[in-house]
Amino acid sequence: MKELIRKIFRGDAILWITVIGLLIISGVIMFSAISSSAHRYNDYLTPFWGHLKHLCLAFVIILVAHQFSFRNIRLALWLIPILSLVLLVLTPIIGKSVNGAIRSISIGGFEIQSIEVTKLAIVILFSEILGYFNTHKKQMSIKTFCIMSGILGLFCFLVMIQNFSTAFILFGVTMLMMFIGKVSIKYIASLIGIVIVVGGLFIGLSYAFKIENGITKRVNTWIGRIDQYSNSQEEKEKTKTLVIDDKNRQIMNSKIAIANGISPCGPGNSIQRDYLALAYSDFVYAVIVEEYGMLGGILTILLYVIILARAGKIARRCGPDEATEGLLVIGLALIIVLQAFINMAVATELGPVTGQTLPLISRGGMSLFVTSFGFGLMLGISAHNEERIKKEQAALVANAEANTEPTETENNTEEETTTETINNQA
Numbered sequence: 068m069k070e071l072i073r074k075i076f077r078g079d080a081i082l083w084i085t086v087i088g089l090l091i092i093s094g095v096i097m098f099s100a101i102s103s104s105a106h107r108y109n110d111y112l113t114p115f116w117g118h119l120k121h122l123c124l125a126f127v128i129i130l131v132a133h134q135f136s137f138r139n140i141r142l143a144l145w146l147i148p149i150l151s152l153v154l155l156v157l158t159p160i161i162g163k164s165v166n167g168a169i170r171s172i173s174i175g176g177f178e179i180q181s182i183e184v185t186k187l188a189i190v191i192l193f194s195e196i197l198g199y200f201n202t203h204k205k206q207m208s209i210k211t212f213c214i215m216s217g218i219l220g221l222f223c224f225l226v227m228i229q230n231f232s233t234a235f236i237l238f239g240v241t242m243l244m245m246f247i248g249k250v251s252i253k254y255i256a257s258l259i260g261i262v263i264v265v266g267g268l269f270i271g272l273s274y275a276f277k278i279e280n281g282i283t284k285r286v287n288t289w290i291g292r293i294d295q296y297s298n299s300q301e302e303k304e305k306t307k308t309l310v311i312d313d314k315n316r317q318i319m320n321s322k323i324a325i326a327n328g329i330s331p332c333g334p335g336n337s338i339q340r341d342y343l344a345l346a347y348s349d350f351v352y353a354v355i356v357e358e359y360g361m362l363g364g365i366l367t368i369l370l371y372v373i374i375l376a377r378a379g380k381i382a383r384r385c386g387p388d389e390a391t392e393g394l395l396v397i398g399l400a401l402i403i404v405l406q407a408f409i410n411m412a413v414a415t416e417l418g419p420v421t422g423q424t425l426p427l428i429s430r431g432g433m434s435l436f437v438t439s440f441g442f443g444l445m446l447g448i449s450a451h452n453e454e455r456i457k458k459e460q461a462a463l464v465a466n467a468e469a470n471t472e473p474t475e476t477e478n479n480t481e482e483e484t485t486t487e488t489i490n491n492q493a
Contacts, residue, residue: 075130077133078446078453079380081373082373082374082442082445082449083446085374085377086427087126090122092355092370092428093429094122095334096351096354096355097118097430098115099336099337099354100337100340100351100354101347101430102340104347121430121431121435125427125435125436125439128439128440129440129446132439132446132447133442133444133445133450134447135447136447137444137448145195147191150184150188151187151189152221152222155222155229157172158172159229162181163178177432178433180433182230182233184433184437185222185233186233186437187437187441188222189219189222189237189240189398190395190398190402191395193215193219193244193245194392195391197248197250198248198390198393200249201249202387202388206251209254212250212254219241223238230422232422233423236402236405236406236423237402239405240401240402240405243397244401316342317349317420318413318416320350321339321350321415321416323339324337324338324340324343324356325353325357327339328357328360328363328364329360331359331362332358334358334359336358337358340354340357347429348425349410349423349424350414351424351425351430352367352411352425353415355367367411371403371407371408371426372404374400374404378396378397378399378400379397381452382394384449384456385448385452386452392451395444395445396444396448399441399442400445402441403426403427403438403441406423406425407425407426410423410424410425
């Protein structure tokens with residue numbers, strides 16, 4: 068039975084437990100948090116059953132994806148960056164507007180969010196590029212770095228049209244991947260400096276002239292959120308009173324939910340879920356704390372920390388010629404964990420509202436499926452590592468046994484020679 072389980076659930080056991088734990092939390096908390104959207108349906112449980120189906124499909128995606136060897140599907144994965152680029156270009160043209168931004172394309176009733184595909188595409192693309200130089204022990208030239216920076220700039224620009232915070236996350240994760248991939252610090256620092264200067268000028272001009280067209284509209288929205296967050300902190304320090312208005316209603320209700328977590332109300336008994344417009348996505352962490360207290364909040368944080376720790380272990384176990392696999396695992400973990408911490412920071416008012424969901428917990432289709440596929444890749448690489456290490460250990464044992472056999476024969480020959488010599492002397 069144990070052998071059968073290991074064949075089905077290959078790879079890092081602790082990572083498997085963590086992923087299943089997040090899926091269970093999602094199912095349990097959505098039974099409560101999704102109630103804010105239940106008024107659209109005849110049956111209260113209709114949105115919950117829909118989310119449960121998505122969770123089951125996400126689990127199947129992980130199971131299927133981790134069965135494939137990375138090297139067998141490596142060429143196929145190159146289609147993802149190409150698909151991502153096509154979707155990013157098409158979304159502003161034929162996409163559907165969500166919360167004031169065009170973020171998805173509807174195909175056959177299914178919403179395809181281009182920025183979710185891009186998260187996976189960026190990690191795949193840059194792990195391949197950086198992995199090549201690390202595997203072949205080559206130093207990246209300034210020309211190659213400029214080309215790579217141009218590709219990153221193109222993707223981030225197209226993402227920024229839809230979601231500024233996601234572009235920021237992608238840029239940050241790529242910088243970390245470059246650092247881990249041993250790209251020259253001078254190159255990385257130069258790129259960051261250029262982005263800060265150019266971005267600062269662009270944002271400053273957009274804000275100063277109040278330009279409300281295209282990408283500047285999204286920039287002004289992001290600046291408005293930062294201003295709102297800053298003003299909220301200043302006002303709180305001055306007045307020492309809690310004032311709820313239309314501008315801060317979501318974040319205030321989130322903080323009330325977290326405050327209620329001092330005395331957890333238990334599963335399905337959240338009060339603030341009815342006042343939080345996005346209790347099932349952006350502010351689901353607040354509902355978790357309200358219903359399960361600090362224990363639930365800390366456990367959720369711990370699960371994401373474990374993901375990052377296990378990704379580091381999987382990457383370290385990759386072979387000398389598997390730098391691409393190691394960087395892919397690290398990149399995927401960084402995207403997931405960074406997004407999770409930003410989501411929780413927003414819910415606790417440690418940062419401005421960004422619109423980032425809680426990976427593998429928040430309600431969603433495309434986001435859930437893409438994240439699940441990423442976990443499948445991580446577990447598949449982990450399983451390959453285990454198989455390779457077992458083969459290496461078996462080969463070492465075989466070599467050790469082969470080396471000891473002649474020694475034993477030589478010892479027997481020496482003993483026989485010594486006996487014969489003694490007999491002759493006698």
